[in-house]
Amino acid sequence: xxxxxxxxxxxxxxxxxxxxxxxxxxxxxxxxxxxxxxxxxxxxxxxxxxxxxxxxxxxxxxxxxxxxxxxxxxxxxxxxxxxxxxxxxxxxxxxxxxxxxxxxxxxxxxxxxxxxxxxxxxxxxxxxxxxxxxxxxxxxx
Numbered sequence: 001x002x003x004x005x006x007x008x009x010x011x012x013x014x015x016x017x018x019x020x021x022x023x024x025x026x027x028x029x030x031x032x033x034x035x036x037x038x039x040x041x042x043x044x045x046x047x048x049x050x051x052x053x054x055x056x057x058x059x060x061x062x063x064x065x066x067x068x069x070x071x072x073x074x075x076x077x078x079x080x081x082x083x084x085x086x087x088x089x090x091x092x093x094x095x096x097x098x099x100x101x102x103x104x105x106x107x108x109x110x111x112x113x114x115x116x117x118x119x120x121x122x123x124x125x126x127x128x129x130x131x132x133x134x135x136x137x138x139x140x141x
Contacts, residue, residue, distance in 0.1 A: 005040075005100065006067040006075055010082055010091035011060035014047050020087050021061055027085075028065065031077050037069030054089050067093075 008028075012021055021044070029039050045062035054060065067074065075093055082091040 002097075003068050003070045005096045006069070007094045007096055008065040008067055008075075008078060008091065010063055010065075011050070011054070011089050012063065012087045013055075013089055014057060014059040014061055016061055016087045021063065024082075024085055024087055025063065025065075027081055028078055031081055032067060032069070032074055035069070035074040035077050036071050037067055037074035040066040040068055057089070060089055 010024075012024065025042055029042075032039050041064075043064040045064060047059055047061050049059050050057075067078065069075070079091065079093060082088045
């Protein structure tokens with residue numbers, strides 16, 4: 001089975017200390033390596049305002065992870081751990097590899113079409129003809 005790529009974003013309560021957020025991230029990294037996956041990137045976006053209230057709160061601490069795995073069990077385990085964590089309010093996991101494949105396919109298709117299409121060369125444009133009044137004045141002189 002090929003390796004799949006997932007985006008995982010979770011939101012912690014805004015009053016959660018940085019150390020607790022780091023513990024949640026470390027727990028997720030440990031769970032991913034245990035199940036045979038790996039976390040490629042961790043980005044802490046920090047405290048941000050949410051679009052709507054979640055658990056009567058307007059702000060949250062956002063964390064973004066890129067997870068690679070060939071087993072679906074990794075994502076299930078990560079989501080289970082996020083669900084039982086008190087600090088985490090919401091999470092979302094999105095599988096990206098299908099979308100990346102589709103974008104690659106479109107890119108190759110465009111390149112093939114561009115290679116078949118003959119390139120237009122910039123032909124020298126003729127000088128514009130003088131206006132009718134100027135032409136009559138030039139002939140009269």
